[in-house]
Each structure stands twice: as C-alpha cells, then as structure tokens.
Amino acid sequence: MWTYVVRRLLYNVPVYLGIIALMMAMLRVRNPVMMFLGKSATEEQIADLTERIGLARPFFFQYLEFLGQVFTLNFSQESWQQPGKTVGDLLSDAIVPTLWITVPSLIITAGIAIAVGLVSAFFRGRALDKSLVLVATLGMCISYLVYIIFGQYFGAYKLNDALAGEGPFDGKLFAIESWEPGFPGNWIHFCLLPVIINVVVAMGYDTRFYRAVMVEESTRDYITTAKAKGASKRKVMFVHMLKNAMIPIITRVMTTLPFLFVGSVLLESYFNIPGMGRELLTAINELDFPVTQTFTAVFAALFIVTNVLTDVLYALVDPRVRLS
C-alpha cells in the first residue's frame, strides 16, 4: 500500500508544479505596481517598487523562489496589501471562522441528505419519493445569492423584529453580519445562520446524489438475495444497503474535504465574516499575489492528498478494489 501511496504522490508532482505555474502566470497578466502607486507615479517609483516586490526578475526565477518557499513550508512572505502581516498569519487567522462554518455545514448536510436519500429510495416511485425529488430539484433552480439575501432578511432582520428585544443576545438571535470567536454562544449568534443557509443550498444537490446512490445499490443482486432469504425490508435497507453505499458516500464526503478550507466566498463576503473566502476575494481584487499564490498552493496540496487518501480508503473499505 505504501508503495502505492508514494507512487501516486509522485505522479502528482507535475500536476502540483502545473497548478502553481498556472496560478502564478494568470496573476501576473496584470501589473499590480500601477495599482499600488496610482496614476501619478514617476518612472523611478515604478521601477523601484517593481524591484522591491520581486516582479522585476524573470517569471521562472519568481516561480522557483515560490516553489522553494512552498516546499520548505515557509509562509513568512509579507502580504502586499496588509503590510506587517505574513501570509501565514493571514491564512491561519482566516481559517478559523471558515472552519466554524464549513465543518458543521458538511456534517449536517451529509447527515440529513443521506437520511433523506435513504427514505426516498425506500419509497422509490411513490408520492413521498416524488415530492422529495421535486423539492430538491426546485431548490436547485434558485440562485445561491437569493438564499443568502432572503436568509439574512428573514433570519436576521425579521427575526430580530419578531423577538423585540426578548431572549438571548438582547433579542438578536442571529447577527446581521461580522464574526467573533467563541462557542457555543458566539457560534450560534454569528455562524448558525450562515450554516443553515449553506445546508439548505447544498441539500438539493446532496439529496439527489445520495438518492441516486441508494437507488443504484437497491438494484444489486445481493439485495435480491437478502430479500429472498427473508430479511425484512428495513434490515435490507439499513444493514445491507447502507453498508454498501458507504463507498460512494465516503468518496463524496472525502472530495468535499479540501473545500472546507476555502469556505464560501459569497457567504463570507455577504455576512462580513473574516474567513478564507473573503480574504481571498480581497486578495484577488487587490492583486495581493503572495496571499493568492500561497492559498492556491495549500489548497492544491490538500486536494491532491485527499484524492490519494480517498483511493486508499476505498481499498480498505471495499475488498474488491486493489491498489495498483
């Protein structure tokens, strides 16, 4: 197994180099120096700043330097837009609020969606199944943004009006925006509403996926066998089917793991949460190359590692799968 893991990781080295090259190249199409200095800058100032932030050297040198930093896990470059802060500080500060939102969202969504998928597959073709599928499909047709806007309106503004100063947080159960650390009090106040919105949005896609998985499993021969030997329908569903459906479920959950790190750009910028997504949006808009690059490098590493891990896990769970 270890040889497999090492080989897979080695295969991914060119991919990793490619990701970083792609991102660095895309960023460097624009020249940040002009934006930093404004239109009235003199030639001298421009040349000076270009030199100082390291953009004067050929792309290949910048690339090698950045790769060196990544492979030695050196994240101490200074952010261009927030002087005095290193990229490492910025990202490690931003990851906290992001994880407080994405991890609960993933757990709740997966839990509910798997349950609904099972129920839907159990009643396949009947009214309950049809209406669940219909609701899931309809929910997918509305923009994420609309969920956020209405979520904030009803969950924060309207609910605060309705509570009229009663209850926890001086009657402001959900904050309209911003974030402060703390659990469970502050988490409920600042994060629960975004989590609910996230869950509602993801529910449609996940329910449909898990239902499809369960439906596919339910047509397998071993289900017929189990039924033939007289196992109750409930036992077939929850013992035989759910166990076998674990493989696609694990794959699905694993592939979403690296995205926990990104957070939701929309949600965070709308609720003004100082998380990864908002930080990235600012970095991209303000041409803060070190932050965007480092983020990409870290994300890509996570992405590749979870991909390899998924395959290993696959083999551990399913004896039919051989790693080769």
Place this chain on the structure above:
Amino acid sequence: MILKALRSRGARKFRQNRLAMFALGVISVYGVVALLVALGGIRLEETFERVSRNSIPGAWGSQTSEKRVNDAEEYLEEIESALDNEEHLEYRFAERKLVDLPVEELVERVEESWEIWDELADVSNVDEHPELLVKLDEVEERIDALFAPLEGVDGWMYAFRTYLGTDRQGRSITVRAVYSIKLAIQVGFIVALAATLLGTLLGAAAGFFGGWIDGLVIWLYSTFSAIPVLIMLMVLVTIFIDTPYEGTLVPLYVSMMLTFWIGPCRVIRGEVLKLKELEYVQAATSIGFGRFYILVKHLIPNTSHLMFINFSLLFIGAIKNEVILTFLNLGVKNQPSWGTMINQSRQEVINGFFWQIGAATALMFGLVWAFNIVSDALQDSFDPKHVS
C-alpha cells in the same frame, strides 16, 4: 451527426418523457423571447429609462400611504419645475407625457393639487384618518389627469413596463428582467457550446491517441481541477480589468470556458477509451480507414449524447455563475442581467421590497428548472447507468 442522434433509441425514450418535452417547450419560449429582444424588441436604452416613480410595486402590490404622499410631492415638484423651465414637453415617463394643454392651465392645475397635498403634508399617520385618505386619492387622480391618457398600443406598452413595478431609480423591472433573458441565453449558449466543444476535442484526442497526448490532457485537467471553480473564475475575470473588455461579456465567456471544459473532457475521454475497443472500430481500421477519420467520423458522433448532457449542465452552470460573478462586482456592467438585478435588490429586500429580486429569480428559476429537467431526462434516456 445531430440527425443521427435524433433517430436513436435514447432520443425516442427522451421524446416519450412528457415533462422533458414540456421543459424543452419552456426553453424554446425563452429562446424566442431572447431572439425578439436581440432583434430589437427591447432596446438597451429602454432598460435605463424611468417609467414611473422609484420603487413602485407591481400590479398586485400595495404601498404605504406615506410613500404615496411622498411620490405625489415629487411628481408635483418635478412637473412644476418642468413648467417653470418650459421643459414640460420633454417631461415624460416612457409613453406617458403631460397632457396637451396651455401652460397656464397646467400651472393652475398643479397649484390646485398642491393645495390639497398641503393638508396631507404634515400628518404622520394618514392611514388613521379616512378623510385624508380620500384627499390622497384625489391628489393622485389629479396628478394622473396631468398626464395625457394612454390609448391603444401605448397603453399596453406602459402597462407592460409598470406591471412588475420599478426599481430604486424608477426603471421598469419587467423590461429589465425580460431583457436579461437574452443575456442569460447568450452567456449560457456560448459558454456551454465552447466548453463542450473544447472538452470533447481534448477528451476524444486523449482517449483515442493515448500516449503523450493522453498524458498531457490528463495533466491539464488535473491541474485546472485542483483550483476551486469560483477562485479560478475570479482570477480569470480579473485579468480583463483595465482592458477594453472590462464589464463586457468577454471575460465571462473566457473564464467560464476555461473553467468548465474539464467536465466534458473527463467524461468523453472515458467514453472514447471504452468505444475504441469495440468491434466496429476494429472493423473500420481493418477496412483501412485512417485513425483521424475514425475518430471524427465514428467515435465523436457516438459520444454526442454525452455532449448534449454536458451542454445542458454547463448552460445551468453559466447562468448561475453569471449571477455570482456579478454579485462580486466582476460581471457585466452597464447592462441589465439577473445578476445585476439580484445584486441591486439587496438594499430593497432590507426595506421589504421584493419585486425586483422576485422577478429576476422567477425568470431565472424557469430557465434553470427547464434545463435541469432536460439534463435529467437526457441522462435517463441516453446514459441510464450513470449516477449523478
């Protein structure tokens, strides 16, 4: 190729799916509207034209008497100053113009309206005084009478423009929402077509030729897919900032095409890998057809169902991401789109005004729903084993 696909067994199954046929009908209606808009049914200038006072609710909405008093005041002020500056002939809301009377007559009428309005001005709760509500109705009627009555086509056009109310700048929500259909169809069609074609070409070449081409394509899509979609879109769109293309549709096309080709590429590569082992390919080879000929003539046409499915899915992706990019201030500027409308309605929603966000969401909902249904039906008919 398309004709062949239409006669296949999958296509017959698809045609028997009534819901999918209905959804196709819905898409065609959107398509026809988009075409009409593109042919000049609604000009871009019309989407910026003031058609009434600001934030007027649609046909079946109601507004507070406070706002009505306020609106009446603004109407009277505007008309008065137009009369003072002798610009009353230009004062108009789309088809709605001032009535053709001598200036003195109009001035007098405005004066009379002011007199009634003054009684309402300083009352905080007009709703609680039935006699004042009557006055308010009267002021509104008098203001209405200052405008020439609309007849025939003009009347219908004006009713259409104000049917779903106006936004915060007094622009017609109906006109803007309908104009956006064209934009959505345009973005969806071009992005989905370009990304599907790019993905198909790369995927088919990779699967068929194998070797270093396959390695290269796999490397390419592994690289692109390891960057989160939205981040990729944002970075690609920002490349166009400060170029003449900023705020146009070009950044959207390019960014989405370069991000979305991965899906079709993977699927088509897998399918071609499977197909090229089949007997008919061997038969074609043994007859002496060239490899390129077999790829273009036999293999790619046999993946057309996957191309349709991917096209349909990417269409949805393009429409949805246009909205998201617009919200992040990276989308189209200076023309209406559902994204611009939803983005603008953030402030309105806080004030409890849902007409703009409602109109944009409803129209977008219809189109996305139809494509969702069509994608599902295509999947069921052509690729039933696939788990989505």
